[in-house]
Amino acid sequence: MSKISAPKGTRDILPPETAAWQHAEKVFADVCSRYGYQEIRIPTFEQTELFQRGVGDTTDVVQKEMYTFDDKGGRSMTLRPEGTAGVVRSYLENGMASLPSPVRLFYNITAFRYEKMQKGRYREFHQFGCEVFGSEGPIVDAELVSLLDLYFRELGLKETSLRINSIGCPVCRAEYNQKLKDYLAPHLDALCETCQSRYDRNPLRIIDCKETSCKPIVREAPALLDNLCPECQTHFDGFCKHLEELEINYTIDKGIVRGLDYYTRTVFEFVSEHVGTQGTICGGGRYDGLVEQVGGQPTPGIGFALGVERLLMELEQQQAAMPGPARPSIYIAALGDAGDQARKWTWKLRSLGIRAETDLMGRSLKAQMKYAGKQSFRFSTVIGDDEITAGKIRLKDMNEHSESEVSFEQAEALLADHQKQQG
Ligand code: ATP
Ligand code: MG
Numbered sequence: 533m534s535k536i537s538a539p540k541g542t543r544d545i546l547p548p549e550t551a552a553w554q555h556a557e558k559v560f561a562d563v564c565s566r567y568g569y570q571e572i573r574i575p576t577f578e579q580t581e582l583f584q585r586g587v588g589d590t591t592d593v594v595q596k597e598m599y600t601f602d603d604k605g606g607r608s609m610t611l612r613p614e615g616t617a618g619v620v621r622s623y624l625e626n627g628m629a630s631l632p633s634p635v636r637l638f639y640n641i642t643a644f645r646y647e648k649m650q651k652g653r654y655r656e657f658h659q660f661g662c663e664v665f666g667s668e669g670p671i672v673d674a675e676l677v678s679l680l681d682l683y684f685r686e687l688g689l690k691e692t693s694l695r696i697n698s699i700g701c702p703v704c705r706a707e708y709n710q711k712l713k714d715y716l717a718p719h720l721d722a723l724c725e726t727c728q729s730r731y732d733r734n735p736l737r738i739i740d741c742k743e744t745s746c747k748p749i750v751r752e753a754p755a756l757l758d759n760l761c762p763e764c765q766t767h768f769d770g771f772c773k774h775l776e777e778l779e780i781n782y783t784i785d786k787g788i789v790r791g792l793d794y795y796t797r798t799v800f801e802f803v804s805e806h807v808g809t810q811g812t813i814c815g816g817g818r819y820d821g822l823v824e825q826v827g828g829q830p831t832p833g834i835g836f837a838l839g840v841e842r843l844l845m846e847l848e849q850q851q852a853a854m855p856g857p858a859r860p861s862i863y864i865a866a867l868g869d870a871g872d873q874a875r876k877w878t879w880k881l882r883s884l885g886i887r888a889e890t891d892l893m894g895r896s897l898k899a900q901m902k903y904a905g906k907q908s909f910r911f912s913t914v915i916g917d918d919e920i921t922a923g924k925i926r927l928k929d930m931n932e933h934s935e936s937e938v939s940f941e942q943a944e945a946l947l948a949d950h951q952k953q954q955g
Pocket of ligand 1: 614645647652653654655656657658659790810812813814815816837838839840841842
């Protein structure tokens with residue numbers, strides 16, 4: 533039979549790479565919990581309408597990239613292309629709006645987008661994200677950025693730059709949209725087809741277009757940041773001030789409008805200094821209108837999503853030290869028919885928290901020791917009738933090439949101690 537390969541745009545994450553993933557996940561959950569965030573887990577698919585409303589139907593994601601299908605009951609479903617819409621739906625559906633504010637949630641999800649495959653761009657990918665509900669002031673914006681800054685520092689990620697912008701509120705954006713349209717009107721024919729359709733529905737989206745036909749036109753366009761209403765200007769100034777208080781470096785980039793419709797005021801991105809168009813590791817912003825758009829009471833909110841594949845690619849490129857798989861501690865070889873005794877002790881060691889293995893293949897003693905050598909066990913021992921009778925084993929330290937005779941209890945204490953140091 534012919535072989536079946538993984539679908540285009542998906543990838544297997546294999547050991548030893550999974551150790552780096554586990555580390556990134558663990559540190560993320562840990563940093564989040566220090567900031568008071570609790571984990572939320574949401575479904576992989578939702579009703580299509582949630583994303584149309586929550587992500588916005590003038591976005592690339594909704595217009596071009598969603599995996600949408602009818603289920604057997606004829607309902608339109610979509611594999612989540614991002615996490616925020618699902619989190620907002622869950623926040624409302626589960627009455628989290630009545631919890632004391634702010635409500636802080638974090639997630640670790642797979643997301644699905646039908647995109648052209650490129651380095652750092654997959655059809656199934658992973659995002660870590662945070663969402664905060666109920667706080668309007670710019671302090672929470674700066675706090676959220678500081679969480680990312682701390683996370684990156686703890687992973688050893690350097691050379692990323694934080695870019696920030698404000699895209700105002702519905703009031704100043706409406707005025708700005710008119711200004712933008714006036715500017716774009718004479719260039720309309722030169723814009724890509726998608727942008728032509730955006731001109732009336734959501735001209736701000738044009739600023740985010742990556743088509744070569746649109747880029748030079750966009751470059752000269754008036755910036756929303758120069759056209760904020762006084763309230764939005766004060767909010768943005770406050771955001772900058774709080775970042776400075778926290779000693780977080782940033783660059784103002786008037787070109788960041790973010791790809792999703794729901795953002796208001798603060799938007800930000802962390803961009804790698806080497807990777808090209810796939811250099812955005814993380815994007816986020818404030819979405820004060822989203823909860824209402826999904827059917828709730830007006831509720832301020834802010835969040836980010838971090839592309840885990842891109843984060844790990846960047847860490848690798850920077851040769852950041854990431855832990856490898858845990859090294860197994862001891863291999864227990866069995867001599868003759870002492871297999872059952874060897875297994876028994878192995879299981880005991882495991883219950884004591886020690887990474888221990890014994891033969892499962894019916895191998896000869898020589899073959900067992902060869903296997904142990906290849907798997908880089910730190911210690912090994914051989915159990916036979918003599919060892920059982922004497923209650924003592926010869927514990928071989930494979931690093932030091934030394935041996936010591938110890939009781940089973942002494943070995944247990946020594947191994948537990950060793951493993952504690954290893955983590
Ligand atoms: P891009 O401009 O690269 O298409 P985006 O604006 O569509 O990114 P967001 O929706 O903000 O991305 O998602 C947040 C993060 O998720 C991105 O910054 C990126 O790191 C990651 N990401 C987005 N799409 C993909 C993908 N197809 N494959 C891998 N990672 C992705
Ligand atoms: Mg995209």
